[in-house]
Amino acid sequence: MSRIHAYFSVDTLVPSLLSYLIESQNSALARHEVFKVAVSGGSLPSVLAKALLSEEAGHQVQLDKWQIFFADERAVPLDHEDSNYGLLKRELLDKLPEGSPQPTVVTIDPEYLDDTQELADNYERQLIQFFAARDSVMHPIFDLLLLGCGPDGHTCSLFPGHELLREDVAWVAPVEDSPKPPPRRITLTIPVIKHALRAAFVATGAGKKEIMKAIFERPEEGLPCSLVNSFLGEKVTWFVDNAAVEGVHYFRMSSL
Numbered sequence: 001m002s003r004i005h006a007y008f009s010v011d012t013l014v015p016s017l018l019s020y021l022i023e024s025q026n027s028a029l030a031r032h033e034v035f036k037v038a039v040s041g042g043s044l045p046s047v048l049a050k051a052l053l054s055e056e057a058g059h060q061v062q063l064d065k066w067q068i069f070f071a072d073e074r075a076v077p078l079d080h081e082d083s084n085y086g087l088l089k090r091e092l093l094d095k096l097p098e099g100s101p102q103p104t105v106v107t108i109d110p111e112y113l114d115d116t117q118e119l120a121d122n123y124e125r126q127l128i129q130f131f132a133a134r135d136s137v138m139h140p141i142f143d144l145l146l147l148g149c150g151p152d153g154h155t156c157s158l159f160p161g162h163e164l165l166r167e168d169v170a171w172v173a174p175v176e177d178s179p180k181p182p183p184r185r186i187t188l189t190i191p192v193i194k195h196a197l198r199a200a201f202v203a204t205g206a207g208k209k210e211i212m213k214a215i216f217e218r219p220e221e222g223l224p225c226s227l228v229n230s231f232l233g234e235k236v237t238w239f240v241d242n243a244a245v246e247g248v249h250y251f252r253m254s255s256l
Contacts, residue, residue: 002229002236004216006245010047010204017202017239018051021144022060024198028143029065035143036130038188038196040071040156041084042148047202047239049092064101067130071145072157072175073108073123075116075184082182106130108186116174120186124172139191140171145199150180153211153223155201157187160223165190194231201225201238208244216248 007013028035039048052061074082078089085107096102106126112119131140147155157175158164167173167189175185193199203212211223219226229236 001233002238003234004238004240004245006240006242009241010050013202013204013239013241014047014050014054015056017047017200018054018056018061020200020237020239021051022057024144024200025062025065028197029062031143033065035062035066036069036140037066037144037146038069038071038142039084039088039146040148041074041087042150043204044146044148044202045084045088045091047204048088048146049095052092053095062101063096063103066103068103068105069127069130069142070107071147071155072185072187074182075108075113075119075186076182077110077113078107116176116184116186120170120172120174123186124170127171139195142192142196143198145188145193145196147199147201147225147228149201149203149208149211149215149225151207151211152179153215153221153225154180155224155228156193157185158190158224160221165222165224165227167191190227190231193228196232197235199228199232199236201228201236202240203238203244204241206243206246208240209246209248212240212245212248 025035070084073084076082078085108119109122112122127140153160157178159179164173168191170189171192172186173189175187177183178185214221215223215225
């Protein structure tokens with residue numbers, strides 16, 4: 001069963017998220033000397049940046065050991081306002097002190113923007129280079145997925161009822177018909193999510209209250225966020241503010 005940690009506000013959530021990131025990082029470094037993280041877009045890069053740019057992060061965060069991938073990306077140029085990479089760059093990467101350790105960031109190749117299948121295939125080839133360059137593996141194993149929760153219960157670019165929820169082979173899949181603009185995207189697939197060692201959701205604001213009720217009180221609806229909870233169980237941790245979970249009944253919730 002996944003865990004929820006609820007906080008008074010985003011500002012009080014950030015220190016606990018930072019502690020979680022450091023613990024996840026150190027666990028990964030003990031295994032293989034790098035920290036392989038997939039991040040999503042939305043409000044998550046802003047909260048992530050608040051944690052990693054805080055004074056408390058100090059020397060505990062070893063960003064030069066981080067390999068950052070994207071849980072999903074939009075088929076737009078990297079400097080486009082809709083780009084998840086562009087968002088992470090503005091919120092975090094551009095604000096890192098000059099001369100400080102820098103993470104490895106693996107982006108889509110803009111050469112393939114006109115063909116989402118090739119865009120997805122190319123990103124999958126990049127994952128193979130990082131996860132399976134010398135070995136034959138069935139799936140990449142991320143140390144951590146940092147995910148958001150859409151108002152419809154989508155995560156990555158996996159939407160409720162979409163045929164991609166049944167994809168069981170590809171690591172990265174194209175999306176041509178996202179119900180949320182822009183319509184053309186690529187996304188990690190359910191098989192990749194299933195093999196992650198950890199996943200953390202960040203969901204804040206009263207606008208998430210109704211979908212949080214559906215995710216935790218009606219998991220049988222099979223919303224993508226609910227599926228992540230189901231597949232990964234105790235490997236999933238939710239960081240939320242009180243406004244997002246007001247009235248949500250969940251027996252393992254802790255309020256801080």
